[in-house]
Amino acid sequence: DVQLVESGGGLVQPGGSLRLSCAASGFSFSTYSMNWVRLAPGKGLEWVSYISSTSKTIYYADSVKGRFTISRDNAKNSLYLQMSSLRAEDTAVYFCARGPYSDSGVYYFDLWGQGTQVTVSS
C-alpha cells in the first residue's frame, strides 16, 4: 500500500524538544518532495516545512524558523522533523505530506499520513 506513517509525538514541556518521524512505503520516496503540515486545536491547517527530494531545497514557515529542522533519509524512506524550543502554540497534530514534484517548491499535497499528536504543556 502507498502510505505515510508518522511517529514520535507526545507530551513535552515548554522549551523542550521532540523528533518526529515519517515512514514512507509503497512508492519511490527518493523522487518526491516532502512536507510537514500541522492542525492545531480550533484552527485550520498550517504548512510547517518543505524539503526537496535531494534535500537541496528547504523552506520553513516563519512561525517555526530557527526552532524546527526538517531532514530526510532516502535510504531509509524516512522524513524527520526535529523540534526544539517548543511553545504551547506548537500543540497540534503533525502530518507528513507528499508533494507532487521532486523540487519545485511547495505545491499541493497528494498523500498524507494520519498524523501524530504533539502537546506542549507544563
Place this chain on the structure above:
Amino acid sequence: EIVLTQSPGTLSLSPGERATLSCRASQSVSRSSLAWYQQKPGQAPRLLIYGASSRASGVPDRFSGSGSGTDFTLTISRLEPEDFAVYYCQQYGSPPATFGQGTKVESK
C-alpha cells in the same frame, strides 16, 4: 501571505443533496493554484482537487472545482453518506502556502 476564508463554516444537508462550498482569497491566487482536501475524524486528509478544477486520482466525478482569481468553489453534486466530513481549501501560488479554516459538511 494570502488569507483564505471558507464559507459557510458548517453546511447541514441530506444525502442526495447538492453541496456548494466557497473559498475566497485575500488576493488573487496565481495560476489558479488552489487545492481542496477532505478530512474525516481520525483519518489522513485526502486530496480532491488541484489546479482549481482538476480531480485527483480516484476522486469520484460528483466532486468538481471551479473558480479563478479570488473566488473558488467546490461542488459535490449529490452527497453520499461517506462525503460528510470537513473540507479545506489551500493556495500554493504564493509562498507561504496557506489553508482556509475549513467547512464542515454534516448530515441534517
